Amino acid sequence: MATQLNNSVSKAFDILRLLGRGREVVSAADVVAELGMNAVTAHRFLKTLEAEGALVQAAKGSYRLGYMLVDLGDRALEQDRLGQLLQPLLEDVTRNLREASMATIYQAGMVVCVARARSQRSLSVDIRVGDKLEAYCTAHGKMWLAHISAREREKYLSSLRFTAMTGRTITSRDMLEEEIELSRKRGFSYNLGEREEGITAIAVPVLTHGGRMVASLSMFGPTSRIDRETLDAAIDRLKAAAAEAALVLYGKGLTE
Structure with missing residues (x-):
């Protein structure tokens, strides 16, 4: 019936x-x-x-x-609850790509890990739930900066004190703004060894039907294993996972 x-x-x-x-x-x-x-x-x-x-x-x-x-909305997207909902999707991403994956939220200029799936390969990167990462030098952070309000982004950028984590870290506001805009336009963002030497990451947003970003998903691992083919495969898989996440969080009616 x-x-x-x-x-x-x-x-x-x-x-x-x-x-x-x-x-x-x-x-x-x-x-x-x-x-x-x-x-x-x-x-x-x-x-x-x-x-x-x-x-x-x-x-x-x-x-x-x-x-x-x-x-x-704040109660529904509480960190623990959000992490629980996204965890199975991350497990699938890691199983498919054979590299670690992570989900984050944005808090006061930092990205916070709410769920992660570890790679079973011998060389892996360990990120734990609750870890906080800088926004300006991470794939997750660039994606969040591309989706927060213009006012909030300006507040972040005007108070930012750049630190060169590696030789690849962006340390110029103009360059970071260009990267943020590029990330917004293409729908994904990179971290090419900008926070830690030898670590590559790619992230995509999880969006509501109205376009508000509620989480970010990424694949990351040693640069030595992640070539262009791996990145291209990761973009498609992460975007599919983001669509699945929106469906889990908001249902079919709000994602069509």
Whole structure:
């Protein structure tokens, strides 16, 4: 027997999704035009969502997302929970590519490992859950810097004190900004021995339907084993894993 769904709940989420497409506010007229509701029903849904804290009235007749949703989102993406959800995907990535993999979140200018799968090969790199890495010299960090808000990125860059970890570390703001922009455009980022000599990494973002980055996935290992063919294979596998992660986190309806 097919599961019976509550249409009112579905309609409420349809309204909330209108605000996940680059739109800051929504009105009853928007709901009527885009969702086909009548004006009275649209108004009632908006007022109910406002009363529950999911929406906040930005101006007369227009609403923005409320902080109740931010609170729920923070709880849903709590480090331990996120790591648990992503761990099986990392295990598959490492099994396929035969190199270590990792998932991170971004906190105060650092990337934090929330899950990782270790390679069984004799020469491997050990990163542990909870480890924090610098953003400017890591593949994960570049990807995060490409997706945080312009204001947050400016705050990070203006206070950054570059340290040359290796001879390959980027130590110029202009060069780092170019790398960040390139990472955003191509959808993946490299670390070619920039934090540790002889270590290569490639990372991709996990995005919501609205384009917000919620995690980063990477493959990494000794440069001596990671050639161009390995990197190309890693890009495809990591992007597939990121799509799977979005499906696990948000379901089919929000990733199509």
